[in-house]
Amino acid sequence: MEARIGIVAPYPDLAQLCDEVCHELGETAEIRVAELVAGVEVAREMERSGVDVIISRGGGALAIERAVEVPVVAIEVSPLDLMRAVAEARKLGRVIGAIGFRNVVYGIDEVSQILDVKVVPIIMESVLEAESKILAAVRDGVEVLVGDVGATKATSALGIRSVLIRSGKDAVGRAIVAAKQVAAVRQREKERASELRAILDFAFDGIVGVGPDGRVRHFNPVSERILGVTAKAAIGRNISDIIPGTSVSSLLKSRAPEVGEVSRIGQATIVSTRVPIIVDGNATGAVITFQDVTKIQQLEEKVRKQLRAKGHVARYTFDDIISVSKPMRDLVDRARKYSRVDSTVLITGETGTGKELFAQSIHNESRRRSFPFVAINCAALPEALLESELFGYEEGAFTGARRGGKRGLIEQAHRGTIFLDEIGHMPLQLQSRLLRVLEEREVMRVGSDGVIPVDVRVISATNADLNAAITRGQFREDLYYRLNTLVLDIPPLRARSEDIAALCEHLFSYYCDRLGVPLKHLSQDALQVLQAYPWHGNVRELKNVIERIVITAEPDIVGAAEASALLHYATPPRNDLPTARAHGNAIAEATYDDGAPLSDIEKQAIERALKAANGNRTRAARMLGISRTTLWRKLRQSDSTE
Numbered sequence: 001m002e003a004r005i006g007i008v009a010p011y012p013d014l015a016q017l018c019d020e021v022c023h024e025l026g027e028t029a030e031i032r033v034a035e036l037v038a039g040v041e042v043a044r045e046m047e048r049s050g051v052d053v054i055i056s057r058g059g060g061a062l063a064i065e066r067a068v069e070v071p072v073v074a075i076e077v078s079p080l081d082l083m084r085a086v087a088e089a090r091k092l093g094r095v096i097g098a099i100g101f102r103n104v105v106y107g108i109d110e111v112s113q114i115l116d117v118k119v120v121p122i123i124m125e126s127v128l129e130a131e132s133k134i135l136a137a138v139r140d141g142v143e144v145l146v147g148d149v150g151a152t153k154a155t156s157a158l159g160i161r162s163v164l165i166r167s168g169k170d171a172v173g174r175a176i177v178a179a180k181q182v183a184a185v186r187q188r189e190k191e192r193a194s195e196l197r198a199i200l201d202f203a204f205d206g207i208v209g210v211g212p213d214g215r216v217r218h219f220n221p222v223s224e225r226i227l228g229v230t231a232k233a234a235i236g237r238n239i240s241d242i243i244p245g246t247s248v249s250s251l252l253k254s255r256a257p258e259v260g261e262v263s264r265i266g267q268a269t270i271v272s273t274r275v276p277i278i279v280d281g282n283a284t285g286a287v288i289t290f291q292d293v294t295k296i297q298q299l300e301e302k303v304r305k306q307l308r309a310k311g312h313v314a315r316y317t318f319d320d321i322i323s324v325s326k327p328m329r330d331l332v333d334r335a336r337k338y339s340r341v342d343s344t345v346l347i348t349g350e351t352g353t354g355k356e357l358f359a360q361s362i363h364n365e366s367r368r369r370s371f372p373f374v375a376i377n378c379a380a381l382p383e384a385l386l387e388s389e390l391f392g393y394e395e396g397a398f399t400g401a402r403r404g405g406k407r408g409l410i411e412q413a414h415r416g417t418i419f420l421d422e423i424g425h426m427p428l429q430l431q432s433r434l435l436r437v438l439e440e441r442e443v444m445r446v447g448s449d450g451v452i453p454v455d456v457r458v459i460s461a462t463n464a465d466l467n468a469a470i471t472r473g474q475f476r477e478d479l480y481y482r483l484n485t486l487v488l489d490i491p492p493l494r495a496r497s498e499d500i501a502a503l504c505e506h507l508f509s510y511y512c513d514r515l516g517v518p519l520k521h522l523s524q525d526a527l528q529v530l531q532a533y534p535w536h537g538n539v540r541e542l543k544n545v546i547e548r549i550v551i552t553a554e555p556d557i558v559g560a561a562e563a564s565a566l567l568h569y570a571t572p573p574r575n576d577l578p579t580a581r582a583h584g585n586a587i588a589e590a591t592y593d594d595g596a597p598l599s600d601i602e603k604q605a606i607e608r609a610l611k612a613a614n615g616n617r618t619r620a621a622r623m624l625g626i627s628r629t630t631l632w633r634k635l636r637q638s639d640s641t642e
Helices: 012-025 036-051 056-065 080-090 110-114 128-139 149-157 168-201 223-225 248-254 291-308 326-339 356-366 383-392 427-441 465-470 479-485 498-515 524-532 539-554 559-568 598-612 618-622 628-641
Strands: 005-009 029-035 053-057 072-075 096-101 117-126 144-147 162-164 206-210 216-219 258-265 268-279 282-292 347-349 371-375 417-421 457-462 485-488
Touching: 005 012, 005 036, 005 168, 012 029, 012 168, 029 036, 029 427, 036 053, 036 056, 053 206, 053 417, 056 096, 056 149, 072 168, 072 206, 080 096, 080 110, 080 144, 096 128, 096 149, 110 117, 110 223, 117 128, 128 149, 144 149, 149 162, 206 223, 206 356, 216 258, 223 268, 223 282, 248 282, 268 291, 282 498, 326 356, 326 485, 347 356, 347 559, 356 417, 356 457, 371 383, 383 427, 427 457, 427 479, 465 479, 465 618, 524 559, 539 559, 598 618, 598 628
Parallel strands: 005 029, 005 053, 053 072, 096 117, 096 144, 144 162, 347 457, 347 485, 371 417, 417 457
Antiparallel strands: 206 216, 206 282, 258 268, 268 282
């Protein structure tokens, strides 16, 4: 932006010279002729009109500088200007006096020596002294005076000869160049001040600046709102009158920031940070920033909701759990009760039984439903990565650490729920850190020695035998008892075969709609085949089979033979279950008559399992995916019907 320059010239010739120099330098300026008192008023008018800098000379420049806020650049009186005036004065008298303000007659001694003429310096501090100083000089033998406009006018009024010290072209040029530089610096300062003002005015924090005496210098709008005091009323008062207990003197002595100070002011509770301002080793004041604790909590809640919007959200509820069996309905009722409290929950069950479905449902039924649900699979990440993901890290904690550090998943789950799936696979070192979270309700980031309080509910899940892991030294016993305050043991699908019909109906509807095919159904015989199947992958495996049936089965009503064929296609080899090919299609690849009742199919499966296990009931039960007690009960039922 082009600088606006104002020039107040004390005499017309100087105004003309300034105009010529501006033209030569390619500059524009507002030039007015006025001296002393009149010059001050002209300068004030220029300031009101928006000039960036004012140029004047001599006593006028000094008077203007005291009267306005904009910078003032004085046209210097150079030694050459003085020499020209003294040389002219020698023609009028032998004893010469140089009268004026200090900035006008500075250097007159050197001029006197160079010209080998006696020049008496007469320094004025005020224009009111001019007459008395002139008369005193005349009494001391001064015959002619050189000086500024004010001084020469006074000598003329007293009938004393005088010569005006005129500024040369070079002095005017230097003043204009200096004025441009000053204006540029001032513009940068104004821009920085505007930026700072915007920061202060729109900062979330209350910000107060105080001087070394403890008096308020700056007071932003947030400070007004939180403290209930206007900036006008606060500025100039001691900070201890506004924020009781705040001492700046001790802060400036210690020169150490004071962080996290809590104060109560009226109805507001604030947390403040006080930092000394050190300039060239000297304490020149302090900055106090503070926040309303209530606003911090509101902002925190907003951040938590944004985290939920990014994916940390539970999608399922208890209504999504499809079951008609009594064990599952009882389990859902118990889980609903668990939702009312914040105790830890350990969910056990085979893979595919729906452990996360229960975890999400508990969260969505709890008071934490509006806050994040953060899930992590403890078996899916290597130890180092799992640690940084769970607990977060500080900047520079390790090679490749994100600049500024990272909040861990436990922090992100604050006020919500964290779901630790496959907890049995968590490394021992991390188990001890998790135990601290459960016991102390605080987390420590990787690379930090500070602790962060967290309010989080922990739900964990496993398909492993944690008691066996404890015996092997692979799982901490104290952590186990912290995790299993409340327990949900989800039964496998083969133990609740009555749920299969409801699940199939739901899954057929879902996949037919999703894949855009006509709705399919299972025949009663096909349903019996599915109900007799051991389902080692549980509901997850059932979903895959139903999707496969929807895609590949031709008829709308799927029969037992087709269902059986698709089951055989899906069955993986298992270490604890001999494959059908090795044992004459004993179980997994058995074929059944479409008209056979479920009891007969079940009986056939048991017989084949016992045959494959050479009569060993424990092995047969393992092959069928049921407990030894269940096998014994089914054998009793079979015997009683014969």
